[in-house]
Amino acid sequence: MIRVHHLNNSRSQRVLWLLEELGVPYEIVRYQRNRLTMLAPEALKAVHPLGKSPVVEDDGRKLAETGLIVEYLVDRYGADLAPSRDSDLYWRYKYWLHYAEGSAMPPLLVKIYVDRLGFLALPVGPILASQLKLHLDFLEAELGNASWFLGERFSAADIMLSFPLEVATARAGLDASRPNLFGFLHRIHARPAYRRALEKGGAYRYAE
Numbered sequence: 001m002i003r004v005h006h007l008n009n010s011r012s013q014r015v016l017w018l019l020e021e022l023g024v025p026y027e028i029v030r031y032q033r034n035r036l037t038m039l040a041p042e043a044l045k046a047v048h049p050l051g052k053s054p055v056v057e058d059d060g061r062k063l064a065e066t067g068l069i070v071e072y073l074v075d076r077y078g079a080d081l082a083p084s085r086d087s088d089l090y091w092r093y094k095y096w097l098h099y100a101e102g103s104a105m106p107p108l109l110v111k112i113y114v115d116r117l118g119f120l121a122l123p124v125g126p127i128l129a130s131q132l133k134l135h136l137d138f139l140e141a142e143l144g145n146a147s148w149f150l151g152e153r154f155s156a157a158d159i160m161l162s163f164p165l166e167v168a169t170a171r172a173g174l175d176a177s178r179p180n181l182f183g184f185l186h187r188i189h190a191r192p193a194y195r196r197a198l199e200k201g202g203a204y205r206y207a208e
Helices: 012-022 042-046 066-077 090-143 156-171 179-190 192-201
Strands: 002-007 026-031 055-058 061-064
Touching: 002 012, 012 026, 012 066, 012 156, 012 192, 055 066, 061 066, 066 090, 066 156, 090 156, 090 179, 156 179, 179 192
Parallel strands: 002 026
Antiparallel strands: 002 055, 055 061
């Protein structure tokens, strides 16, 4: 059975959601952040040297990095959550899979650290704000009036993009002033598989 090493309030919530969409049995090994530092516990370093989550174990394989985990699970258990290689949508799908962590998350992570540093980080504030706005404007336009990032077809790319957009509601001012993205968040939060993943994964602040 698939084992998910799951850290609360983290990227690993997407893996639980994906597994619920796929209908694949899995078990959860839970880890809690330090309430003062918000860092993952040392116990995760026994699973992977970097001590990060998610890590997935399946059939003798141990996989880290959310994008790789999502690609692996879709390839092995749910090809209907990705376009076929000969589809016009295939490379758009691949782009969004990698954009989520490669481009969308870095400025959000910087924002988290800047918020913690407070006044010490004020000089980077305007630059960071402009970068966050650039990405949110880009995503708002790319989604357009479609339900999902591949149009009317839900895919694993939407699962990957969920986390940066959820974080953006808490850290980057994403709200109803961007109706396309805000509607996207309402749609993912209403999915039965998403709700089941929340029940199994435990408290997750970004779904609020």
